[in-house]
Amino acid sequence: MIRACLAAASLALWVLPAHAQSTRERLASLESQVTQLQEAVRGQALVELSQRLDALEAEARALRGDLDILQRENEDRRKQQADLATDFDRRIAAIEARLAAVIVAPTVPPAVAPIPGEPPIDGGTDADETGSVASMSPAGPTASSAPTASSAPASTSAPVPNESPEVLYGRAFDALKAANYSEAISGMRGFVAQFPTHPLADNAQYWLGQTYYVTRDYAKAIDAFASVGSRSPDSSKAPDALLKKGLSELSLGRNDAAHASFNEVLRRYPQNEAARTAREQLGRLR
Template identity: 35%
Template sequence: MPSVPPSAAPRAVRVVIVTVAALAAVALSGPLAPARAQDTRALVADMQVRLNQLEEMVRGLTGQLEQAEHRTRQLEQRVDLLERELDMRLGGQAGPGTAPDRAPGAATSPAPLPAPAPGSPQPLAPDSGVLGYLSEPAPEAAPSSTPTPAPITDAAARAVLPDAPPEEQYQHAFSLLRQGDYRRAEQAFGAFIAVNPQHRLAGNAQYWLGETHYARGDYENAAVAFAKGYKAYPDGSKTPDNLFKLGMSMSALGKPREACAAFQKLRADFPDVAGTLQRQVADQMARNGC
């Protein structure tokens, strides 16, 4: 909602007041019967009282709008800080090949893979394999122990989100993720995307949805979520992270060629990503024999 300059609305009201007063002065300057003049003065006085009340109301609404905008800015800053903190916990500080903050009993990443033997199939080109993952049938090997999440209806989505602006709904889902409540965080992020598909935070929510699966060792649904984040939000701030975690998920599923495709695509499209992510990509490419 565009902000209203604090003085714009009251200034317009004052212009109306001045105009009414001028018209009243003109009306009273002519020859009027005493009773009519008295009625006109009473009418002008009543109008001025009402306009003063309106001006006061506009000032109050302007103040409320400014307060709401200030709270929104504070909330956005807080969300940014929390995202950076959680990103460090889930990925930035994790050693190569690990799934940080994984629920107890979740599967671990595979051991380092040897380099391909001469004559063996070479890694896929960056634009093949894994980047078409969503349009291909689900892998037949080792089906996931966690069922594929069912589509979320609008009513179900609103049942798991607070009745609040999208920014507060996003923060609610994010707080569940920080607490390690991955199941409820999955539901909340999925609900946020369902009811706010065009919101500027939808791409971030899609990435964190993938993290709720990855942290529990559900690498197949994680791969689907990260691939969808890459395809649906190619210009989002989480696009490099989606590619990286897509590669990590495919590696954990025992698919080094697809993992390499994601890592190579990340390097090709985002050569200027942060040094930490560059080092992690290099480590993972070495582990997967890219």
């Protein structure tokens, strides 16, 4: 009996080390598999991350390309709008010059018999606006005002201006239509300074601002357009002047100021054509 117990104990002592060895080997194998799996996962994650980065970079390049295209198209549109505005304003300038001639035409005295040797005095208007307003400037003495033997000498009469306001206004318009912007600026500015209460003073102030706008001197254009509204808020030029003020501010990158100007157009002149353009500009700013 004792021998049987000793034999069983000896067998157990021999089996235990072998089982422990097998367990250690299995544990080492599992650890190795886990390490390999971790490395595989890490490598796959890096690959996927790299692929995502490449995709994002490609998308960013595509977006930059689209942005460049949109910026060029936007710049082209702005230039086209500026050209159209210039052409439109030139046509308006010609029409206003003709209207100016019609407005002041009733003040011209009717035709009288000419003095022998002098050209006839015509009370009508000419096709060219400068010529039409020039014909309203003071002319030589007529037969009805010719001095008599008992009248005072002509040299003692009050001096007569060489040019009327209409002549100066017409000359500035001619310069604007001819794209002689420096002369147009000088003429319009001089007209407003010399005849601030004349019926054409608001128009001259507006075209002064428009000349600055066409020549891309937007800061001066803003001041000139703002002066139209401050001088005569009910002027026919006030809505367009306020709109052009906003466009000038937009051209300088002053988006907040432009936004305020466009909203002011809608508030003051909701039925004017300028309000439609202001509304479109506000839509683009959002």
